[in-house]
Amino acid sequence: MDIEEGGITVSVPEARDGASEGTGGGVFFNPTQELNRDVTVATLRAYREREPRAASYLDAMAASGVRGVRAAAEGYDITCADVDADAVDLAAANLDANGLDGEAVHRDVNALLYDEGPFDVVDLDPYGTPIPFADAAFANGRNLICVTATDTAPLCGAHLQSGIRKYGAVPRNTDYHPEMGLRTLVSALVRTAARYDKAARPILSHVSRHYARTYLELESGARAADDCLEALGHVDGCEDCLWRSPTRGRIADPVDACPECGSDRVLTAGPIWLGPVADPDFARAVRREVTDDMGEAKRARKLLGTVAREIDTPTHYDQHRLYKQWGEPAIGMDEFVERLRAAGHEASRAHYRGTAVKSTASIPEMREAVLGTDAD
Numbered sequence: 001m002d003i004e005e006g007g008i009t010v011s012v013p014e015a016r017d018g019a020s021e022g023t024g025g026g027v028f029f030n031p032t033q034e035l036n037r038d039v040t041v042a043t044l045r046a047y048r049e050r051e052p053r054a055a056s057y058l059d060a061m062a063a064s065g066v067r068g069v070r071a072a073a074e075g076y077d078i079t080c081a082d083v084d085a086d087a088v089d090l091a092a093a094n095l096d097a098n099g100l101d102g103e104a105v106h107r108d109v110n111a112l113l114y115d116e117g118p119f120d121v122v123d124l125d126p127y128g129t130p131i132p133f134a135d136a137a138f139a140n141g142r143n144l145i146c147v148t149a150t151d152t153a154p155l156c157g158a159h160l161q162s163g164i165r166k167y168g169a170v171p172r173n174t175d176y177h178p179e180m181g182l183r184t185l186v187s188a189l190v191r192t193a194a195r196y197d198k199a200a201r202p203i204l205s206h207v208s209r210h211y212a213r214t215y216l217e218l219e220s221g222a223r224a225a226d227d228c229l230e231a232l233g234h235v236d237g238c239e240d241c242l243w244r245s246p247t248r249g250r251i252a253d254p255v256d257a258c259p260e261c262g263s264d265r266v267l268t269a270g271p272i273w274l275g276p277v278a279d280p281d282f283a284r285a286v287r288r289e290v291t292d293d294m295g296e297a298k299r300a301r302k303l304l305g306t307v308a309r310e311i312d313t314p315t316h317y318d319q320h321r322l323y324k325q326w327g328e329p330a331i332g333m334d335e336f337v338e339r340l341r342a343a344g345h346e347a348s349r350a351h352y353r354g355t356a357v358k359s360t361a362s363i364p365e366m367r368e369a370v371l372g373t374d375a376d
Ligand SMILES: C[S@@+](CC[C@H](N)C(=O)[O-])C[C@H]1O[C@@H](n2cnc3c(N)ncnc32)[C@H](O)[C@@H]1O
Pocket: 022, 028, 029, 030, 033, 037, 060, 061, 062, 063, 064, 065, 066, 067, 081, 082, 083, 084, 087, 107, 108, 109, 110, 125, 126, 127
């Protein structure tokens, strides 16, 4: 069937249960990833202003080619790659049908990157973890690496051993799992880039539905890579009172007991990325590039606006859980954030959950700020 997305028309297989599967069910297409693709296109537009030399775009896992076709329509010099021959034929036909130039190649993207790289922008959009493709992408990417990861259970510590194996980090299953997942992913990608003497800094990231997406800008040089690694660290967190303590530095020095409530239920996660996951100015620039021909324009603008305003903390608190702990009825989120700010604390909402609040205040400070009474 034909679908319209962001001003282009592409032929895609019939979707079953939201997404068509690559194996046995034809070429993969997931209509619910339109938000991801709309944000990608807006990012490619904004990135051109930031780095005018960026011209080539590798849609490394093209499937129907919808992402690459949309990038071609933006003027990028695109290559669509896939190991599925049907996908390559479909991507080529979709480029053709839209009158756009570009290549569709039947290649394993790891081999392609080493044989044909470098590419200015490399977009990894695999099934599950991107890690099998990360070395080739960072070794052969020049400016921007865009990465989707859908294996949220390993990333956020719900499947601990799998997370440790794939990401070379200890992710913990905390109640701030969107941050945990995203920062475990970025940690692994930053360490991968460092192997090639490159700094990889996230300039935009979001956690939406069941995936994390991050855009990492590259800077070549051993010193830049070293500086970037300084933003890795670990977080100690108490499962009982929700106390959390992020510490930068590569060597974890975990605590045995919570300094706030004395509980020994303290979990240490790391190395995770403790630096910024987005550049607020770039997020605003991307937001300005969202256009009304995008099917998810409304959600994309809301998401990017919240990302731009989000404060830079590696954890968040769930407002309902805080009020439960305090034994008080919850107030509205905007009012909650306002009261924290009025008391002099940095505070914001988070883009991934309506009840998530980010703040530099400790829990006793938050309680004081919003209830006007200190913790017992
Ligand atoms: C999730 S789909 C990509 C969806 C697509 N980017 C979109 O926006 O609709 C993953 C694709 O990766 C392809 N793939 C898996 N391993 C690959 C490899 N080593 N090299 C190139 N493509 C690969 C699969 O055949 C599948 O088409």
